[in-house]
Amino acid sequence: MTDIVEAGIASGTEGKLIRALDWKGAFWVAAGVPPLVLFSIGGIAGTTGKLAFVVWIISMVMGFLQSFTYAEIAGMFGNKSGGASVYGATAWLRYSKFIAPLSVWCNWFAWSPVLSLGCAIAAGYILNAFFPIPAADSQMVLDWIAAHAASVTADSPRVAEYIAAHAGTTPDDAVKALLGADGVAALTPAIRSWSLASFSIPYLATANINATFFIGGILMLIIFAIQHRGISETASVQKWLAIIVLVPLLIIGLYPIISGQVVAANVTGLLPPTAAYTASDGTWSNGGWTLFLGGLYIAAWSTYGFETAVCYTRELKNPKTDTFKAIFYSGLACCLFFFLVPFAFQGVLGHAGMLAPGIVDGTGVAEALGGLIGAGRVITQLLVVLMILALFLAIMTAMAGSSRTLYQGSKDGWLPKYLDHANEHGAPTRAMWTDFAFNLFLLAIASDAGGYFFVLAVSNVGYIIFNFLNLNSGWIHRIDSGHIERPWKAPSWLIGLNTVLAFVNALFLGAGAKVWGYSNALWVGFIFAALILPVFAYRHYVRDGGKFPAGAMEDLGLIGQDLGVKKAGMLPYLALVGGLAIVLFANWFFQLPA
Numbered sequence: 385m386t387d388i389v390e391a392g393i394a395s396g397t398e399g400k401l402i403r404a405l406d407w408k409g410a411f412w413v414a415a416g417v418p419p420l421v422l423f424s425i426g427g428i429a430g431t432t433g434k435l436a437f438v439v440w441i442i443s444m445v446m447g448f449l450q451s452f453t454y455a456e457i458a459g460m461f462g463n464k465s466g467g468a469s470v471y472g473a474t475a476w477l478r479y480s481k482f483i484a485p486l487s488v489w490c491n492w493f494a495w496s497p498v499l500s501l502g503c504a505i506a507a508g509y510i511l512n513a514f515f516p517i518p519a520a521d522s523q524m525v526l527d528w529i530a531a532h533a534a535s536v537t538a539d540s541p542r543v544a545e546y547i548a549a550h551a552g553t554t555p556d557d558a559v560k561a562l563l564g565a566d567g568v569a570a571l572t573p574a575i576r577s578w579s580l581a582s583f584s585i586p587y588l589a590t591a592n593i594n595a596t597f598f599i600g601g602i603l604m605l606i607i608f609a610i611q612h613r614g615i616s617e618t619a620s621v622q623k624w625l626a627i628i629v630l631v632p633l634l635i636i637g638l639y640p641i642i643s644g645q646v647v648a649a650n651v652t653g654l655l656p657p658t659a660a661y662t663a664s665d666g667t668w669s670n671g672g673w674t675l676f677l678g679g680l681y682i683a684a685w686s687t688y689g690f691e692t693a694v695c696y697t698r699e700l701k702n703p704k705t706d707t708f709k710a711i712f713y714s715g716l717a718c719c720l721f722f723f724l725v726p727f728a729f730q731g732v733l734g735h736a737g738m739l740a741p742g743i744v745d746g747t748g749v750a751e752a753l754g755g756l757i758g759a760g761r762v763i764t765q766l767l768v769v770l771m772i773l774a775l776f777l778a779i780m781t782a783m784a785g786s787s788r789t790l791y792q793g794s795k796d797g798w799l800p801k802y803l804d805h806a807n808e809h810g811a812p813t814r815a816m817w818t819d820f821a822f823n824l825f826l827l828a829i830a831s832d833a834g835g836y837f838f839v840l841a842v843s844n845v846g847y848i849i850f851n852f853l854n855l856n857s858g859w860i861h862r863i864d865s866g867h868i869e870r871p872w873k874a875p876s877w878l879i880g881l882n883t884v885l886a887f888v889n890a891l892f893l894g895a896g897a898k899v900w901g902y903s904n905a906l907w908v909g910f911i912f913a914a915l916i917l918p919v920f921a922y923r924h925y926v927r928d929g930g931k932f933p934a935g936a937m938e939d940l941g942l943i944g945q946d947l948g949v950k951k952a953g954m955l956p957y958l959a960l961v962g963g964l965a966i967v968l969f970a971n972w973f974f975q976l977p978a
Contacts (some may be wrong), residue, residue, distance in 0.1 A: 402616070402810035405699050407706035407713070409619035414693035414714040415626035416781025418633070418721035419774035420686035422749050423501060425726055427837060429738035431899055432679035433657035433665065434650070436738065437726040439676070443683035444722040446885055448715045450851065451691055452874040453858035453882045455708045458694035459871040460861065462703035463938075466792030467491065467695035467785055469850050472857035473798070474937065478864060478948055479956045481924065482917055485798035487853040489916035492789045494685065494847030495692070496819050497839050498782030499607075500826035503600030504836060506775040509750065509768055510599055515573035525567040536562045582832070588908065589835045591828035600827045604820055607779050611787075611816060613809050618784055622777065629774045630721070632767075633753075637724030640756050646731030659977045660899065661744075663736040671977030674895055677970075681896025684889065685844045687722050688851060690714040692785040698792075699810070704871035732756050745836065783819055790815035796936040797928055798920055841900035845909020848893040855886035856959050863952045890963045894970025906971060 405413075421440070429436040454468040461471045469491030473484035518525050536542060538555040546558040553561075579594040611618050640646055655665040656672035666672050693714040700706040730738060733752065742748015750771040754764035791812035794803035805814045829835035858879045861868075897906035924930060 403699055403701050404616040404810070405619060405696055405706070406701055407709035409616065409623075410693050410696045410700060410706065410710035411714055411717075412619050412623040412626055413696065413784055414690055414710065414781060415622055415630065415717070416778040417686070417689040417692065417714065418630060418718055419778045420498070420689055421722055421725050422771070422774060423505070423778070424682055424686060424840065425729060425749070426738060426740070426743035426745070427840075427900070428679045428683055428726075429730065429735065430661040430744055431657075431675050431682075433663075433675075433735050434652075434654050434730070435656055435676055436679065436735075437651060437730045438654060439679040439683050440687065440722050440726040443680055443687040444719055446888070447684070447688040447690070448719055449878065450688065450855060450882050450885055451711050451715050452878050453855055454691050454694055455711045455872055456870055456874045456879075457854075457858060457861055458697055458707045458711070459704065460865070460868050462697055462700075462707075463935075464792055464796075465696060465698035466789040468691050468854050469789060470792045470796065471694075471697075472854035472861075473796075475857035475860040475864065476853060476956065477937070478950050479860075479952075482920060483853065483960075485793065485916050485920040486913060487850055487857075488789060488793040488798055490846035490853075490913050491850040492786050492793070492846075493912060494843045494850060495689075495782050495786040495789070496822055497826050497830075497843040498786075499604055499779050499819060500600065500823040500830050501836065501839060502775040502779040502782070503603045503823075503827060504596055504830040505745075506603055506772050506779075507596040507599035507831075508745070509772050509775075511576065511595060513765075513768060515575050517573075517576060518568055518571045520564045520568055524571055525564065528567040528570060529563045532566070533563065535566065585829070587904065589829045589838045589902075590832045591825075591835070592832040593828055594831050596831040597827055600831065601824060603776075604779070604823060604827075607776065607783055608816055608820055611780065611783055612807070612811050612813065617809070618780060622780055625773055625777045625780070629770060629777050630717075632770055633721065633725065633774070636753050636756055637721065637728045640728045640732045641724075645756070646728070647734065650731050650734040651727065657735070661739060663739060666977065669977070670973075670975055674974040674976055675899060677892055677974060678896035678899025681848070681892040682840065682844060682900065684851070684892065685840065685847055687718065688847070690718045692781060695785040695788050708872040728756060783816060787812045787815035787819050790818060795933065797924060797932040799916075800919065800923055801927060837900045838902050838905070841897055841902055841905040842909045842912065845893065845897055845906060846913055848889050849909075849913055851889050852886045852893075852963050855882045855889075856956070859883055860952050860956055863955075864948060864950070886959075887963060887966055890966040891970050894967035895974035898971070899976065906967075 425436075428439055432439050454471075457471040457475075458468060461474070464470055466488070469488045473487040476483035476487065536559050538559060540559075542562055543555055543558045546562060547553050547555065550558070575595050579592055581593045582590065584590050610621055653665065655667065656675045658664050658666035659671075660675060691711065693710040694707055696710075697703045697707055700710075729752065732755070733743075740748060740752070743752055750768040751764055753759075753767050753771075757763075759767065790799060790803045791806065793799035794801060794815075803812070803815045803818065805812065807813045826839050830839050858874070862876075862879065893906070897909065902908075924932075
């Protein structure tokens with residue numbers, strides 16, 4: 385009977401996670417991370433200019449080095465799911481009950497928005513395919529202009545207003561521009577501008593219940609249905625999606641380099657731009673450094689993401705050997721793609737080309753990919769399908785990882801009790817529904833033209849907080865839990881280096897959160913991070929009577945409610961104070977270019 389329960393067969397109304405994966409399965413589930421480069425490749429290029437590909441490389445190297453700390457601590461917890469935030473949170477438990485849930489919560493609200501952001505971009509591709517906005521120089525627009533040429537004349541008040549707003553423009557040029565804009569507006573399908581409701585959320589952003597929202601919601605439900613069948617089914621679907629997506633993406637990344645299309649001037653003379661989204665080179669002034677650090681801040685959201693490969697330790701058949709293999713090989717794959725794709729894009733398109741609206745918002749990346757290999761219309765349309773599949777791949781990875789973080793956080797007594805449930809297939813369905821509901825709210829924000837990078841910037845506040853806490857948990861675990869078996873142990877110098885990188889990430893957070901168009905992103909992120917504190921207080925002190933669930937700390941060899949001796953003394957508290965000081969100083973010192 386014990387074996388049956390361990391296998392995850394439902395007992396009453398609750399099942400358990402199933403040991404159904406080997407390291408290759410975990411690798412395929414994490415294979416949705418490389419396509420994340422396409423989420424913000426335009427935004428980082430616009431922010432950092434010619435430095436963009438260097439930003440990706442630096443960030444990816446940091447992510448790869450940091451993963452070795454996560455690989456070590458993950459191996460200590462063969463009976464837990466939920467990823468590095470769960471394994472690292474236990475290190476902080478002795479020093480503050482409130483730090484542990486903060487780590488788990490911040491990791492979740494950083495990963496979960498991949499669902500809404502990915503679905504928003506995918507919805508944009510679907511709308512472009514079925515309801516395209518005509519180009520200003522398309523024949524249909526030119527025909528409309530010819531038929532309505534008399535609707536705008538040189539003495540029209542609109543012409544005078546246009547000239548006033550565009551100094552130096554002649555009346556004839558103003559007439560042509562206005563007619564072109566009128567033609568595009570008249571021939572744009574109504575669904576592109578349709579909105580059921582639009583409203584402002586105070587101190588946050590504008591929400592829009594439009595076609596993007598509804599299409600994105602349907603896509604999320606499809607992904608939910610796939611994952612409802614459990615992790616083995618998810619891994620199987622991910623494997624084929626990954627092969628279909630990543631092989632062409634790799635070819636596209638290599639082809640411009642091999643064929644000699646990379647223009648040296650596009651990847652040399654590395655200077656930050658004069659301001660974000662300008663094509664002119666600036667200087668290494670305070671403003672230039674701020675833009676550079678802002679690029680490193682947002683790149684971390686993608687490049688560090690393969691740490692999700694250790695989310696499935698409880699579902700690995702042999703966690704002692706498979707855990708390290710899963711994160712190591714996922715990291716190598718990410719290095720390949722995060723090095724190649726940004727370099728190829730920038731090398732061919734140049735800084736100015738990377739500022740195209742379709743690349744910045746993500747909906748024109750497929751066309752840009754086609755341009756890198758000189759593809760015709762048919763191949764370009766296939767690349768659009770490829771991009772939608774790539775987004776599916778990333779979204780599947782995010783839902784699988786983030787839902788297990790919620791599930792394990794509940795099992796360990798940090799998050800609400802109702803999340804502690806898995807169905808008969810071993811899928812944490814209540815956590816998945818929570819992800820879905822949260823992302824419907826975010827999707828309404830991301831569906832607005834200005835909301836996409838707001839969601840990204842705020843969620844990344846949580847991700848950097850999580851990384852800071854977890855990189856420090858490596859050395860805390862070494863001091864407090866040195867007796868616990870580690871199937872794979874990182875070199876001590878690497879644990880030390882990653883501790884330094886924790887504070888480097890704090891610098892990125894303080895300087896970079898403001899770069900993405902929202903001066904209050906850092907503070908909104910802090911407030912959202914703090915929301916877990918009353919939630920945990922209710923769960924722990926009211927619901928559980930101040931006690932953690934049985935088995936929550938058994939991996940650490942702790943019995944009952946004894947949290948163990950604080951062997952690290954004041955050092956963890958000093959680390960917290962030092963990290964916060966760096967964030968606040970960087971936020972004050974680094975300022976955007978005037």
